Amino acid sequence: MPGIVVVGSIHTDLVITTERLPTPGETRIGGEFHTFPGGKGANQAVAAARLGGEVWMVGRVGADLYGRFQRESLGAAGVHTDFVTTDADAASGVALIMVERGGNNTIVVAPGASGRCAPEDVDRAAAVIAGADALLLQLEIPLETVEYAARLAAQHGVRVILDPAPAQPLPPALLEMVHLVTPNETEAALLCGFDPGERHEPAELAARIQQRVRGPVLITLGAQGVLAMVDGQTLQVPAVPVEAVDATAAGDTFSGALAVALTEGRNLADAIRWANHAAALAVTRLGAQSAVPTRREVDDFAGSSC
Numbered sequence: 001m002p003g004i005v006v007v008g009s010i011h012t013d014l015v016i017t018t019e020r021l022p023t024p025g026e027t028r029i030g031g032e033f034h035t036f037p038g039g040k041g042a043n044q045a046v047a048a049a050r051l052g053g054e055v056w057m058v059g060r061v062g063a064d065l066y067g068r069f070q071r072e073s074l075g076a077a078g079v080h081t082d083f084v085t086t087d088a089d090a091a092s093g094v095a096l097i098m099v100e101r102g103g104n105n106t107i108v109v110a111p112g113a114s115g116r117c118a119p120e121d122v123d124r125a126a127a128v129i130a131g132a133d134a135l136l137l138q139l140e141i142p143l144e145t146v147e148y149a150a151r152l153a154a155q156h157g158v159r160v161i162l163d164p165a166p167a168q169p170l171p172p173a174l175l176e177m178v179h180l181v182t183p184n185e186t187e188a189a190l191l192c193g194f195d196p197g198e199r200h201e202p203a204e205l206a207a208r209i210q211q212r213v214r215g216p217v218l219i220t221l222g223a224q225g226v227l228a229m230v231d232g233q234t235l236q237v238p239a240v241p242v243e244a245v246d247a248t249a250a251g252d253t254f255s256g257a258l259a260v261a262l263t264e265g266r267n268l269a270d271a272i273r274w275a276n277h278a279a280a281l282a283v284t285r286l287g288a289q290s291a292v293p294t295r296r297e298v299d300d301f302a303g304s305s306c
């Protein structure tokens with residue numbers, strides 16, 4: 001079983017549906033309220049575990065209801081939580097999400113304990129990181145901690161997979177330690193120093209980013225699938241057509257699945273195809289971790305095409 005460590009955010013998504021989003025100062029009576037375990041780090045950990053990895057989560061929660069809820073959700077998916085620290089001085093991270101009919105949303109994240117995830121947390125997990133097959137990173141915890149974890153993994157020859165989300169420019173030193181990077185189009189544009197509104201061809205973005213990372217660049221294109229660039233060659237892998245219900249955690253499921261597939265020894269094209277099937281299934285379901293499919297579901301869905 002491939003050993004995968006995820007260092008990242010652990011949040012709870014508090015979601016209200018509403019006919020339309022309120023304007024500033026307006027109070028509206030909404031529809032249903034849902035509490036979903038989320039956070040990019042925890043989502044990737046759950047995805048990798050449910051899809052066949054042995055997974056350790058490194059992060060922080062607060063000493064509160066949501067912290068306990070998160071631990072339970074990670075544990076139920078089989079993720080090891082020994083390196084999830086309970087921070088007595090911060091609330092657990094939450095995302096307040098409003099979704100209007102048609103799918104537009106507004107999201108405010110209060111990172112709380114996730115915002116205090118520190119190099120010491122990574123140090124506590126140093127032995128499992130050093131012995132892992134892959135380290136998964138995203139950008140919802142302090143950048144200093146992300147860089148610290150990447151450096152530790154790189155020193156031990158552990159494959160580092162970075163999902164550079166939420167979008168932000170990154171220091172060259174971090175990218176140089178990364179073996180594979182999986183931005184969406186907005187994140188790719190920002191990594192290139194472009195204005196997120198500017199339109200650039202994914203292949204151009206990938207070519208620019210490839211000059212800054214060690215290995216492949218995979219630009220995820222939502223319903224269009226993935227454009228990968230490896231050693232200057234592009235590879236387009238289409239998405240799997242599905243009836244989309246909620247794209248939350250599509251990218252996180254993709255990253256978790258990709259890590260499992262690569263550490264099991266699949267080649268990059270096969271790994272992307274398999275991860276596209278996993279992400280497509282996640283898109284057909286509501287929520288973040290609750291939307292992640294199991295190994296059997298993905299294998300059945302992918303069938304002989306992988």
Ligand code: ADP
Pocket residue numbers: 165184185220221222223224225226239240241242244247249250251252254275276277279280283
């Ligand atoms: P993010 O969620 O990080 O913005 P994307 O929207 O690019 O990332 O989605 C990540 C992956 O999820 C895609 O590469 C694709 O495999 C899958 N995916 C996303 N949206 C759809 C969709 N509507 N239909 C099928 N697959 C999808």
